Amino acid sequence: MTDSVSRTVQEGWFDIPDGRLFWSPHLISQAEADSYFQRLSEELNWRQETIRMFGRDVLQPRLQAWCGDAVYTYSGLTMEPQSWTPTLLAIKAACEKVSEVRFNSVLANLYRGGQDYMGWHRDNEPELGVQPVIASVSLGESRRFILKHMETKQKLEFNLESGSLLVMAGNTQQCWVHSVPKTRKPKAGRINLTFRLIL
Ligand SMILES: O=C(O)CCC(=O)C(=O)O
Numbered sequence: 001m002t003d004s005v006s007r008t009v010q011e012g013w014f015d016i017p018d019g020r021l022f023w024s025p026h027l028i029s030q031a032e033a034d035s036y037f038q039r040l041s042e043e044l045n046w047r048q049e050t051i052r053m054f055g056r057d058v059l060q061p062r063l064q065a066w067c068g069d070a071v072y073t074y075s076g077l078t079m080e081p082q083s084w085t086p087t088l089l090a091i092k093a094a095c096e097k098v099s100e101v102r103f104n105s106v107l108a109n110l111y112r113g114g115q116d117y118m119g120w121h122r123d124n125e126p127e128l129g130v131q132p133v134i135a136s137v138s139l140g141e142s143r144r145f146i147l148k149h150m151e152t153k154q155k156l157e158f159n160l161e162s163g164s165l166l167v168m169a170g171n172t173q174q175c176w177v178h179s180v181p182k183t184r185k186p187k188a189g190r191i192n193l194t195f196r197l198i199l
């Protein structure tokens with residue numbers, strides 16, 4: 001993680017101002033991450049969804065799939081869940097073991113290249129509860145992930161490499177926004193899985 005000063009964060013839980021993170025740079029081995037990437041590219045029903053923003057319908061700049069036990073609604077989009085696959089269940093179990101948190105759903109994002117991105121947002125839908133815990137696993141190409149404090153504008157940046165896990169907890173979804181910016185650098189595909197607990 002870097003802010004104005006680069007520093008190394010060890011695996012485990014740590015506090016940030018108005019939030020709490022768990023970082024595990026090598027949750028999944030490279031060989032396993034490659035194989036999970038391949039399997040998930042093929043077995044999930046990836047869709048480019050339309051969402052309503054400022055009164056206009058816009059295509060999302062990435063592909064998505066929603067899996068698990070609950071329907072999910074955000075930005076006027078209701079996603080019916082696909083079933084768990086053995087791959088998703090194996091990754092979910094690994095996240096639950098190291099973070100000691102339980103999840104019942106996952107939003108999967110497929111970034112096809114550097115032009116696919118995720119804009120600034122919070123994951124603060126009411127069904128996630130007051131202090132949502134979101135476990136984010138990255139597979140394939142690495143991408144920059146930036147957290148920005150809504151009041152102080154402090155930024156924290158992670159290079160999310162294949163096999164890494166970043167968990168956001170505490171007040172992170174109340175006080176920080178996050179994004180995966182687009183880049184002109186040539187980038188291969190990346191799959192990101194955000195495990196969530198829908199109440
Ligand atoms: O791709 C990422 O690392 C972030 C995904 C994300 O923020 C989300 O699905 O809500």
Ligand SMILES: [Mn+2]
Nearest residue numbers: 121122123178
């Ligand atoms: Mn998010």
